[in-house]
Amino acid sequence: MIFVNGEPVDTAESPTIRDVLVERGIDPDTAGIAVAVDAEVARRGVWQTRTLDEGARVEIVRAVQGG
C-alpha cells in the first residue's frame, strides 16, 4: 500500500510514479502538475522509471486559485 494525496491506495508491486498517475486518471503529460514522494520533488523525467516503495507518500499537486 502507498498513500496518494493522503489516501491509502492498493497498488501492484513497486509501481512507478507514472503508473500511479495513470491509475488515478491523470494524464502524465498534463502540464502544470508536480509530484513529491516522501517530501522530495520527483521530477517529471523520473516518473516513468522511479518505483515506489511500500508505504511511500505521494503528493500530486497543481496550481489552484490563491492569493
Place this chain on the structure above:
Amino acid sequence: MTTQPHAGGRTRSAPLQIAGRTLRSRLLLGTGGFTRMETLGAAIDASETELVTVAMRRIDASAEGSLLDVIRDRGVDVLPNTAGCFTARDAVLTAQLAREALGTDWVKLEVIGDERTLLPDAPELLVAAEQLVDQGFVVLPYTSDDPVLARRLEDVGCAAVMPLGSPIGSGQGIANPANLTLIVEAAGVPVILDAGVGTASDAALAMELGCDGVLCASAISRATDPVAMAHAIRHGVLAGVLARDAGRIPRRTHARASSPREGMPEFAE
C-alpha cells in the same frame, strides 16, 4: 522607490523592476476568491496586471482546471505562492513543486504563524527565504511590517519585500504607515504592499508612501463587482504614483488661504 528626472524638473518614478525584469504594471493580482473563471479573466484585463498569483494544492480529478488556461490566454505570468505553509520546510518544498509544475523560479513566499491572523512566522520565513535564494529562486516574501525583518530578508537575497498593510483578507488598509515608510526608506529592493488592501484609496496610499507596487486579491475578487474594483484599484495605484511624483503639500496645523486678502471689497453696513 527610485526616481528619475522628468521634463520640467519634476521627478518620475522609474518603472517597477524585479530581479531585472521590468513590469509595466505595478499591480499584482491574486487569483484567490473569484467565484467564476470568466470574472477572473475580466478582472485580469481590467487590472492590467502582468503577474497573477496561484496556490499549489493536491490535484482533484473531478475539478479539471482551466485556471492556467485563463491566465495564459490573458498573456500574463503566474507567480506561485506557498500559502498555507507553517514551516520553512513545507514552504521550500511547495516552492520546488511550483517550479517543477509551472516552470518558474519566481515564488511569493508565505510562511504563516497561525490560522486566525495569517501573520508571517518571521524565523521560519527567514530560513525559507535563505534556502530558496540559495536554490536559485526569485523570492518575493510576504512579510510583516517590521522594518528589521524586511532588511534581513533583503540581506539574504530576496528580490523584493512584500510587507502586509494589515492581515490577509481583512480589508483594513495600511495599519502602520509609519513602519511602511521606514521599510520603503531603507529598502534596496522593490517594496510591494501585500495584504490588507480594501479599496482603491488603500492602494493609492501605499504608492504615496513610496511602495513600488501593490498586490491585491480579496479586495478585488470579493468586491461586489470584482471587475469594476480591479479597474478602480488599477487607477488607485496610478493615482498614488502620480501624486507622489507630483509632490504633495506639507501638512499644516492651521489653514492657509488660497484666495488673496488684498482687494477685498468693503460692504456698507
